[in-house]
Amino acid sequence: MAVRVNHRRNIVAADAATPACVTELLSITELSGVPVTARELVDRGSSVCFLHGVDGDLTDSELAAGLVSPVPVLVSNKEGQTVRLRFASSQPPDRVTLCGLQLRVRHARPRQLQCRQCGRFRHVSEACSRAGACIRCGRQHPAADPCRPGCVNCGGGHSADTRWQEEWKVATLLAMAPTLLSRQAVKASVCEERREVHSYAAAVRANLLESPSKDPVLQCPTPAPRRSFLPAMSPSTTSPSPATPAKPPEDPREALIASLLAALRAVGDALPTDHPLRAVCLTALGGHLGSTQLN
Incomplete structure (x- = not known):
């Protein structure tokens, strides 16, 4: 049996060859006096999604009976107003029907790994070697002592x-x-x-x-007219037509900002009001x- 240890995520992965070995591994609750939770690895051919804003106290059996989906649902459970679904395909549907109501399927997004103890990335708090570190200031001190916010990642004046x-x-x-x-x-x-x-x-x-102020100090100053150093022309002289100002070159950043604003506007229109x-x-x-x- 091959065993792989991920120290950053505090996870031990074991490869089992027989179903009996898998059952025995899933029954383990303690390793060397340390409580553990054993789970079977999710198949890569499946996908996990969520349904938000589902009211009512529905049991798992009622969820399974009331779900209608073009893609088979392997597991469904409800926590609060969120329903977690695991589909039997890597491409989940856009919508499913629950008890006669069509609901939009939200894809699960992988979260960035960050320690909730020291605030640094790429490891979890169970595998953190900085005991007593404060996520608010980044230093080690008793939890009751006051501190000034300071980020250990960027150095800014905020919590990590x-x-x-x-x-x-x-x-x-x-x-x-x-x-x-x-x-x-x-x-x-x-x-x-x-x-x-x-x-x-x-x-x-x-x-x-x-609240626009009428104070002349706060108002934007109006530029004075420029003084002309050219001699005054007689009224009989025909004044030449003003030259057309040259068009400044387009800034490529304007196109990027315009596309980003259009995407934000589309996302805002697609999201619910609340x-x-x-x-x-x-x-x-x-x-x-x-x-x-x-x-």
Whole structure:
């Protein structure tokens, strides 16, 4: 029997040759005094998806009886208002019918591996070697002591789990975008949105947009007319027609920003009204429109 150990994820994988060996491995609950949970590896030919906003107290048997899907459903269980489905194909359907209602199938998105103890990536808290590390400031101190937020990943003045929220937003936008988007462009948009929301300049800008001040100090100055150094022409002289200003070259960034805004608008229209990502898309669009008006 081959055994593989993944220290970063705190997982031990064992290859069994017979069904009896698999049954014996699944019955293990403790290894060397450490409690463990044994699970059978999910077939790569299957896929896991979710149904959100499902009300009622439905049992697993009622779910299986009320589900109608073009792709066979292997496992279905409900936790709260979310139903977890495992289909017998790597290509799940777009919609399924549950008790006569058509519901949209949401694909499972792999989360980035991050330690919930020290805040660093590529390992879990069970395999973390930094005992007593604080995810809020990145240093080791007693949990009761106050600390100043500081990210160990980027050095910013925020907790280390804030970046995980940004990565989650980036992965969500990439998964739900109707067109192919660049990860760097989406990540830059999410980071810019966070800076716009939490910056002092954004607060001042929002205040000026909501309540325009009549104070001449706060108003944008009007440029004075330029003085002409050319001699004045007589009225009889025919004035030449003004030259057509040369059209500036197009900036390739404008096309990228336009495509990104179109994707955000499409995602916002496709999401339900109470979905949290709809507010994210509308905030990003509103921030860009506000900056365009100011410019």
